[in-house]
Amino acid sequence: MTGGGLAAWRPTPAARWAGWVAALVALAGVLAGRREQLDQVHVVLPFLLLVLLGGATGGRALGLSLAGAAVLLLNYVFQPPYDTLVVHKPLDTLVLVSFLATAGVATQLLEVARARAVAARRHALEVERLAAEREGLLVEAEHAHALREADRMKDAVLAAVSHDLRTPLTTITALAHAAAARGDPAGPVIAEQAGRLSRMVADLLDLSRARAGSLPVAVEVNLAEDVVGAALRQTAGVLGERPVVVDVPEDGPPLAGRFDFVATLRVLGNLLENAHKYSPAGAPVAVGAAREGAALAFTVADRGAGVPAGERARIFAPFYRAAQAGGGPGDVGGAGLGLAVARALAEAQGGTLDVAERAGGGSVFTLRLAAADAEGDVPDDADDADDADPAPSAALSAGLAPGGSGHTAA
Amino acid sequence: MSPPVAPAASASTPAPDATVLVVDDDAPIRRAVRHVLTELGVDVLEAGTGEEALALAAARGPALVVLDLGLPGLDGEAVTRDLRGWCTAPILVLSARHGEQEKVRLLDAGADDYLTKPFAPAELAARVRAHLRRARLAGAAPDGPEPLVDGPLTVDFRRRVATRDGAPLHLTPIEWGILRALAAEPGRTLTQKQLFDAVWRRPFGNAGQYLRVHVTNLRRKVERVASAPRLIVTEPGVGYRFEPPREASDAGA
Numbered sequence: 001m002t003g004g005g006l007a008a009w010r011p012t013p014a015a016r017w018a019g020w021v022a023a024l025v026a027l028a029g030v031l032a033g034r035r036e037q038l039d040q041v042h043v044v045l046p047f048l049l050l051v052l053l054g055g056a057t058g059g060r061a062l063g064l065s066l067a068g069a070a071v072l073l074l075n076y077v078f079q080p081p082y083d084t085l086v087v088h089k090p091l092d093t094l095v096l097v098s099f100l101a102t103a104g105v106a107t108q109l110l111e112v113a114r115a116r117a118v119a120a121r122r123h124a125l126e127v128e129r130l131a132a133e134r135e136g137l138l139v140e141a142e143h144a145h146a147l148r149e150a151d152r153m154k155d156a157v158l159a160a161v162s163h164d165l166r167t168p169l170t171t172i173t174a175l176a177h178a179a180a181a182r183g184d185p186a187g188p189v190i191a192e193q194a195g196r197l198s199r200m201v202a203d204l205l206d207l208s209r210a211r212a213g214s215l216p217v218a219v220e221v222n223l224a225e226d227v228v229g230a231a232l233r234q235t236a237g238v239l240g241e242r243p244v245v246v247d248v249p250e251d252g253p254p255l256a257g258r259f260d261f262v263a264t265l266r267v268l269g270n271l272l273e274n275a276h277k278y279s280p281a282g283a284p285v286a287v288g289a290a291r292e293g294a295a296l297a298f299t300v301a302d303r304g305a306g307v308p309a310g311e312r313a314r315i316f317a318p319f320y321r322a323a324q325a326g327g328g329p330g331d332v333g334g335a336g337l338g339l340a341v342a343r344a345l346a347e348a349q350g351g352t353l354d355v356a357e358r359a360g361g362g363s364v365f366t367l368r369l370a371a372a373d374a375e376g377d378v379p380d381d382a383d384d385a386d387d388a389d390p391a392p393s394a395a396l397s398a399g400l401a402p403g404g405s406g407h408t409a410a
Numbered sequence: 411m412s413p414p415v416a417p418a419a420s421a422s423t424p425a426p427d428a429t430v431l432v433v434d435d436d437a438p439i440r441r442a443v444r445h446v447l448t449e450l451g452v453d454v455l456e457a458g459t460g461e462e463a464l465a466l467a468a469a470r471g472p473a474l475v476v477l478d479l480g481l482p483g484l485d486g487e488a489v490t491r492d493l494r495g496w497c498t499a500p501i502l503v504l505s506a507r508h509g510e511q512e513k514v515r516l517l518d519a520g521a522d523d524y525l526t527k528p529f530a531p532a533e534l535a536a537r538v539r540a541h542l543r544r545a546r547l548a549g550a551a552p553d554g555p556e557p558l559v560d561g562p563l564t565v566d567f568r569r570r571v572a573t574r575d576g577a578p579l580h581l582t583p584i585e586w587g588i589l590r591a592l593a594a595e596p597g598r599t600l601t602q603k604q605l606f607d608a609v610w611r612r613p614f615g616n617a618g619q620y621l622r623v624h625v626t627n628l629r630r631k632v633e634r635v636a637s638a639p640r641l642i643v644t645e646p647g648v649g650y651r652f653e654p655p656r657e658a659s660d661a662g663a
Contacts, residue, residue, distance in 0.1 A: 166506040166527045166528055167436055167439065167506055167527060168438075169527070169528040170439055170442065170504075170506075170527040170528035170529065171436070171438040171439050171441075171442045172528075173442075173528045173529075173530065173531065174439075174442030174443065174445060174446060174531045174534075175442055175445070177446075177530070177531040177532070178442075178445045178446070178531070181449070194528070198528050216509070216510075216511075218647075220618065220619060221619045221622070222619075222622060223622055223623065223626050225626050225629070225636055225637045226622060226625070226626060226644055227644075228637050229629075229636070229637050229638055229639045229644065230644045230646055232637070232638050233638070233639075233643065233644075237530070246635070246637050246638060248637045250630055250636050250637065251630075254623065254626045254627075261646055261647055262510055262646045262647040265646050
């Protein structure tokens, strides 16, 4: 380390100054030998040249220092009486003063020119950078516009296709059932596949609408019991013999939230079908609702293989399918759109949908929506007195269901 | 669990001479629907346009109309409004559109029920059966719906008495009103507005929310599992429908 410094030697400012002063002194030395024959002009011009060169490469300070040294040398060596700092002729003083002034002005001009050059170079770089940036932005904007346009087209096509697919699917489904009723073994298979196709069409349509922001969402006060019941009814066909454990409190005021009934029903339906698809045969699927502070939380839990932590974000991407799904006992098929649709529908109504590990194995999906207070939100209408009916709020507190024991639906 | 208690009139046999008018511009759909209906033992008339449907309905007086919403020319909604002016046959709408607002508008215009394409043929058969049965009984029970028996639950609308396992079940007047309005027309989908108007007999601002709380309370009393209702069924975003208990078919399943 200590010995290797020579190779990387660069002149320090002090060394550079010493070099220039040495050069000046050497020049003076060379010229001094013939000072008797030389006119002062012959000395002044090389000196000025050296001062300007020094100033140009080393900056203003070096230029001015060299000018000072040059004045001293000029006077001491070249102006009679020689080898003294005494000036006899007034003209010599003029030479010294004008030399100093010329050197000073020239050095100053050099400095200004250098500063301008630096600034100009900086500006050129900045302009170049901005131009490149603008170009990039333009390309990006064009790209984004093209993407948006493509998205819009895709959504329009999807919506039209989804709609038009329903009519032939209706015929296929009906005729397949008829064939099955006649004992044709192909009938049930065709019916099942048509059902699968129908669900995919519905998912595609919802996803395309959600992406286009054209999903009709009507957020109002709805009850957890109502939507869970509708979801169980809607999925009864797909779930078949799968046992379902329902955990929705059935005494006290009903759990209420501000959400879109149809969208929430679709989310729960997709989650139930998903849970069924990834659960081993016979393992119950659990669906529940509970108040969590300001949120109404719906949970759908399975005893499947679970979702590895690294996959949890990806399972909500469209067309994602876990490897274990194929051939699983409850495989109902699908294009891997169910969870993407579910999350899009959850977010369209200001909610969230997440997955977590379930204690004891499997996954639990949680849909969180804004909670509401069913009692407080229902107007207490005095006009109902003529019906001799308690207002809903009173009906709520008095509404104790007899024998609300059964929490398990097959 | 509970012994099957079948209603006096079997729900599975529609009137032998019942005629159903199927209106759809898509011939394969008409054929598929005809297939389902023929198995129920009813006569089927087919119409491909709204104009044809109105002419056939006037000439033949069908017991039920199965009507596609998306007809060319005179559309399903216009046909519904026209029919409701002079025809009492229930109207079951088939729709490939999913908009709830559209369904509500149709039901408010006088349709009785709707099915979204693609539907399961068994569902269509069940709905048609329920509507034909109701159409046949219309006028036969002027005092109110016939008694409801569902396992441990009995509801006598005339005497206004409900029991579960023999013990009296207290229903508030509004709960009685809702149950009565729904049970009077089994299978018919009542919009939230229709139900509210029937029970409260006057318009109300936030009818839907008010109604939902009462329906939930009613379910807790009459359903076996309130969160898995089988009698009072929610039609998402539209309203409610009463499904008469089908003990016989449950026992067979």
